[in-house]
Amino acid sequence: MSNIFTNPHLTSVTPELRDWIITQAKAGVSAPRALQAMLDAGWQEEVAMAALESALLDHLQGGLAHAQTGSTGGNAQAAAVAVAAQPGADGQGQGASPMPDLALDGAPAELDAGDRRVRVIMNLQKPRVVVLDGLLDATECAELVSLAKPHMKRSLTVDSRSASGGDELNADRTSEGMFFERGQHPVVAALEARIAHLLGWPVENGEGLQVLRYGPGAEYKPHYDYFEPGLPSTPTLLRRGGQRLATMLVYLNTPAQGGGTIFPNAALEVCAQQGMAVFFSYDRPDPGTLSLHGGSPVISGEKWVATKWLRERQFQ
Numbered sequence: 001m002s003n004i005f006t007n008p009h010l011t012s013v014t015p016e017l018r019d020w021i022i023t024q025a026k027a028g029v030s031a032p033r034a035l036q037a038m039l040d041a042g043w044q045e046e047v048a049m050a051a052l053e054s055a056l057l058d059h060l061q062g063g064l065a066h067a068q069t070g071s072t073g074g075n076a077q078a079a080a081v082a083v084a085a086q087p088g089a090d091g092q093g094q095g096a097s098p099m100p101d102l103a104l105d106g107a108p109a110e111l112d113a114g115d116r117r118v119r120v121i122m123n124l125q126k127p128r129v130v131v132l133d134g135l136l137d138a139t140e141c142a143e144l145v146s147l148a149k150p151h152m153k154r155s156l157t158v159d160s161r162s163a164s165g166g167d168e169l170n171a172d173r174t175s176e177g178m179f180f181e182r183g184q185h186p187v188v189a190a191l192e193a194r195i196a197h198l199l200g201w202p203v204e205n206g207e208g209l210q211v212l213r214y215g216p217g218a219e220y221k222p223h224y225d226y227f228e229p230g231l232p233s234t235p236t237l238l239r240r241g242g243q244r245l246a247t248m249l250v251y252l253n254t255p256a257q258g259g260g261t262i263f264p265n266a267a268l269e270v271c272a273q274q275g276m277a278v279f280f281s282y283d284r285p286d287p288g289t290l291s292l293h294g295g296s297p298v299i300s301g302e303k304w305v306a307t308k309w310l311r312e313r314q315f316q
């Protein structure tokens with residue numbers, strides 16, 4: 001099990017480690033807590049301290065000409081506090097970083113998805129949730145289900161206690177699932193291209209499409225899709241393209257009863273209807289985005305969905 005945190009010879013700050021440290025600071029995680037996560041993951045204290053200090057100071061010097069961090073050897077905790085106090089890091093969503101989003105200025109009834117038009121059903125600002133209709137047609141939904149069916153396995157979630165970011169069975173998630181590679185079939189590629197077109201976000205920044213099946217009683221309890229700062233598994237997960245920023249969930253069938261997607265902070269339930277999709281985004285890995293969501297239990301029938309998670313950078 002080798003990763004950026006367990007290599008005892010690592011003496012320089014990699015871009016992934018730097019991003020992870022800065023993400024921690026922006027999410028309000030204190031420098032001592034970030035340091036502890038690195039120590040827990042097996043880093044030598046001097047190396048971890050140096051990485052923390054240099055990443056935060058570099059970041060401050062690049063983005064914050066007026067930051068008062070003391071001497072050039074100023075301590076990392078002061079730097080972390082200064083970063084966390086910046087606009088966009090305070091839960092107000094003012095960050096300059098681009099986000100995947102839909103072109104909904106002017107309240108259009110339909111959006112261009114490249115090879116088709118999709119209808120806009122609902123547009124909520126906070127949490128950011130948009131419901132679309134017609135992202136897939138019934139034939140495409142059925143094709144995705146039949147391509148996925150032979151490969152379905154009990155869904156796993158990331159084991160947050162493991163620095164390797166391994167998967168584990170989770171009682172909160174009683175669905176079955178599988179992942180396609182990007183572009184693995186024409187119908188997968190078509191959906192990926194539509195999502196990229198609608199959101200202005202490169203296909204390459206998307207994780208492989210995940211298909212889930214829920215039988216009667218199965219559910220996915222409320223959770224966040226972003227990788228929680230400070231957990232041992234997070235640095236490893238962030239290496240593959242940075243944070244998750246948004247989710248596009250497409251309903252591949254219409255369950256007879258139950259199986260909607262709930263957003264408890266908005267008291268909202270999006271009903272699962274074949275071909276419709278719910279998009280939601282989270283501009284920082286923080287509950288303040290109100291992006292808590294879950295798949296409510298299927299009462300009768302079954303539920304099939306496809307999930308596309310969008311990363312900050314190219315997912316590999």
Ligand SMILES: O=C(O)CCC(=O)C(=O)O
Nearest residue numbers: 220260261294295305307
């Ligand atoms: O099935 C649903 O409605 C939610 C699925 C979900 O939250 C996920 O795949 O991350």
Ligand SMILES: [Fe+2]
Nearest residue numbers: 223224225293
């Ligand atoms: Fe989710």
